[in-house]
Amino acid sequence: MVLYPVIRRLRNKRVVLASASPRRQEILSTAGLRFEVVPSRFKEKLNKASFPTPYAYAIETAKQKALDVARRMHQGEWKREGETEKRRCERERDIDRLPPARAPTRAREEPATEKDLRAPDIVIGADTIVTLQGLILEKPVDKQDAYSMLSRLNGKEHSVFTGVTIIQCSCRDSRLDMEISEFHEETLVKFSQLSEELLWDYIHSGEPMDKAGGYGIQALGGMLVEYVHGDFLNVVGFPLNHFCKKLAELYLTRPNEDLPPAEHDSIPAVDTFENLSDAEGRGQGGAQGQADRPRALGRKNSVPSRMVDSLPPTPLLELLDGFKASKALFTACKMKVFDLLQDEAPLGAAEIAQRIEASEGGTGRLLDVCAALGLLEKTDRGYSNTELASLYLPSGGKYSLHPLIVYQDEHTWDFFTDLESAVREGTSRHRGAQGRTVDSLFQDRFYQSQDRKLQFLRAMHSLSKLTARQVATAFDLSRFTSACDLGGCTGTLAHELARAYPGLKVTVFDLPEVLEDVSGFQPDRARAPRVSFVPGDFFQDSLPEADLYILSRILRDWPDDKAHALLSRISGSCKPGGCLLVAETVLDEQKRAARPGLLQSLDLLVQSWGRERSLGEYGRLLQAHGFEIVGAARTGTIVDVILATRTTP
Numbered sequence: 001m002v003l004y005p006v007i008r009r010l011r012n013k014r015v016v017l018a019s020a021s022p023r024r025q026e027i028l029s030t031a032g033l034r035f036e037v038v039p040s041r042f043k044e045k046l047n048k049a050s051f052p053t054p055y056a057y058a059i060e061t062a063k064q065k066a067l068d069v070a071r072r073m074h075q076g077e078w079k080r081e082g083e084t085e086k087r088r089c090e091r092e093r094d095i096d097r098l099p100p101a102r103a104p105t106r107a108r109e110e111p112a113t114e115k116d117l118r119a120p121d122i123v124i125g126a127d128t129i130v131t132l133q134g135l136i137l138e139k140p141v142d143k144q145d146a147y148s149m150l151s152r153l154n155g156k157e158h159s160v161f162t163g164v165t166i167i168q169c170s171c172r173d174s175r176l177d178m179e180i181s182e183f184h185e186e187t188l189v190k191f192s193q194l195s196e197e198l199l200w201d202y203i204h205s206g207e208p209m210d211k212a213g214g215y216g217i218q219a220l221g222g223m224l225v226e227y228v229h230g231d232f233l234n235v236v237g238f239p240l241n242h243f244c245k246k247l248a249e250l251y252l253t254r255p256n257e258d259l260p261p262a263e264h265d266s267i268p269a270v271d272t273f274e275n276l277s278d279a280e281g282r283g284q285g286g287a288q289g290q291a292d293r294p295r296a297l298g299r300k301n302s303v304p305s306r307m308v309d310s311l312p313p314t315p316l317l318e319l320l321d322g323f324k325a326s327k328a329l330f331t332a333c334k335m336k337v338f339d340l341l342q343d344e345a346p347l348g349a350a351e352i353a354q355r356i357e358a359s360e361g362g363t364g365r366l367l368d369v370c371a372a373l374g375l376l377e378k379t380d381r382g383y384s385n386t387e388l389a390s391l392y393l394p395s396g397g398k399y400s401l402h403p404l405i406v407y408q409d410e411h412t413w414d415f416f417t418d419l420e421s422a423v424r425e426g427t428s429r430h431r432g433a434q435g436r437t438v439d440s441l442f443q444d445r446f447y448q449s450q451d452r453k454l455q456f457l458r459a460m461h462s463l464s465k466l467t468a469r470q471v472a473t474a475f476d477l478s479r480f481t482s483a484c485d486l487g488g489c490t491g492t493l494a495h496e497l498a499r500a501y502p503g504l505k506v507t508v509f510d511l512p513e514v515l516e517d518v519s520g521f522q523p524d525r526a527r528a529p530r531v532s533f534v535p536g537d538f539f540q541d542s543l544p545e546a547d548l549y550i551l552s553r554i555l556r557d558w559p560d561d562k563a564h565a566l567l568s569r570i571s572g573s574c575k576p577g578g579c580l581l582v583a584e585t586v587l588d589e590q591k592r593a594a595r596p597g598l599l600q601s602l603d604l605l606v607q608s609w610g611r612e613r614s615l616g617e618y619g620r621l622l623q624a625h626g627f628e629i630v631g632a633a634r635t636g637t638i639v640d641v642i643l644a645t646r647t648t649p
């Protein structure tokens with residue numbers, strides 16, 4: 001059965017999977033794709049250190065696998081000596097007329113051999129890697145290697161990336177033209193704390209050897225896994241959902257010259273209406289019935305059929321409703337639904353409505369939406385928080401996102417209603433933005449009243465609690481003795497650094513109006529040694545001495561001229577050999593892939609003067625002030641980490 005229209009669309013194309021992975025073959029076959037398998041001969045030996053991010057490495061490896069197969073198949077075609085163009089066309093047509101055995105549904109049954117390699121229309125390559133703190137783990141070379149991978153992953157959360165490349169090939173004269181599309185998908189996987197004995201038992205099962213990271217989540221390895229956030233099939237080797245969306249983008253939004261003859265092997269679309277109308281027409285006896293039938297649905301007019309077939313699938317409708325889902329979450333949080341259910345659950349809609357002082361009908365609908373969004377569990381006994389909601393949504397939880405959600409609802413939401421003007425003018429929508437200097441951004445906007453300031457500090461505090469540990473441990477910083485977190489706000493990252501590195505003293509440097517309110521956010525004194533707070537403005541006042549400076553989600557707030565001004569001041573204080581750690585959401589160079597980062601960048605357009613940047617852009621900013629990037633790591637959170645060293649002037 002084919003559920004996704006675009007998979008059906010590929011029926012008349014020669015699709016080749018450039019992979020020997022049985023998992024990929026199975027996933028694509030199950031989805032109803034017809035393809036052949038031509039394993040790539042590309043040796044997976046690219047220099048990992050030359051890639052800004054692990055997923056850039058996976059994408060490039062996937063691309064090289066696909067290119068190898070596309071080129072080999074093309075050469076196989078054109079190596080036939082003495083063949084004329086006419087004969088080639090005839091031969092291709094002959095091949096096209098061959099029965100489906102040429103394009104088997106279960107491609108893995110018959111891998112293509114060199115002799116029947118003719119130019120493909122589409123070649124798909126993929127590469128799956130496991131990453132932990134910036135380290136890329138591929139398939140283990142032996143049992144000891146599997147042990148070293150699994151013991152690294154033991155008890156920790158890691159990322160699994162699959163890079164995918166789709167090459168659309170066309171052959172003009174003897175030239176192979178290729179249009180290359182790429183994407184990646186990330187899934188977070190957490191291992192339980194496992195004993196040595198269990199790890200070795202697992203290794204002796206033989207399962208780890210042909211799998212990235214040394215485990216197979218779909219089989220015995222599933223027992224090692226505590227949770228998975230994201231696409232499960234991505235871990236198994238192929239992100240099917242993202243792949244279908246990409247295909248829809250490539251094939252359903254383009255002019256439809258290559259629409260295959262209607263072939264409804266599962267759910268007939270327009271034909272259903274016509275058949276129904278025919279039956280009705282006949283049943284009602286007549287010509288009149290037929291004449292009244294809307295012509296648009298008739299077989300003679302093929303346009304509606306094409307239109308229906310080429311409509312973008314549901315993701316667009318989901319996107320249209322995206323704001324409603326956000327607002328439902330905001331409202332349920334604000335009305336303290338998750339707080340209530342954290343203390344008492346399950347509760348029925350009537351009871352909840354009464355406790356939050358709202359109408360029963362309205363509350364019921366809101367609760368059902370929350371259940372559909374995966375925030376509540378609905379059973380016959382009533383509603384309860386899901387695990388996800390319990391962790392992040394009640395206002396008093398350790399990792400509560402409640403303050404951030406309230407901030408988004410009360411401020412960001414308003415800013416976004418004026419997105420069009422921000423896009424037209426290219427400036428912040430923040431009241432008073434016009435005519436004010438960029439320098440007064442925080443004073444004007446976030447700290448204009450005590451309430452607003454506290455709301456902002458709480459939101460930032462809740463966000464940094466989610467990322468601080470990963471940022472602090474993305475690189476080994478144990479050689480530093482003093483660090484200064486510029487704009488370090490409530491000190492969440494500073495405390496995490498002090499905890500991770502017993503020899504490190506950390507100074508948080510932030511505006512006096514911020515620091516006067518941070519005491520309520522501090523852990524007990526006993527749990528917070530070696531962290532101190534110094535008031536000051538990093539654009540004006542002298543910076544505390546340190547051998548490691550930190551800018552966590554700071555550069556994003558400023559346009560290039562202000563970022564240069566700040567970096568120049570840090571460069572003036574940082575001694576050669578000292579370092580600067582930058583924690584930011586790093587965009588890919590083409591600004592195509594990182595959707596959360598791109599949305600944040602849009603947010604910065606409406607709310608401030610800043611923007612998110614790519615690694616190349618950060619590299620250029622830093623280089624202009626004598627900093628050379630020595631490493632960049634994905635943390636699996638919304639921020640990535642760049643470590644740069646101050647070179648000798």
Ligand SMILES: Cc1cn([C@H]2C[C@H](O)[C@@H](COP(=O)(O)OP(=O)(O)OP(=O)(O)O)O2)c(=O)[nH]c1=O
Nearest residue numbers: 019020021127128211212215216217235236237
């Ligand atoms: C993490 C994980 C990986 N894997 C597999 C998927 C991939 O097949 C493999 C990663 O190796 P890859 O190099 O991505 O793929 P491959 O060598 O199997 O095939 P080819 O290079 O020909 O495309 O690990 C699982 O099956 N389960 C898992 O849980």
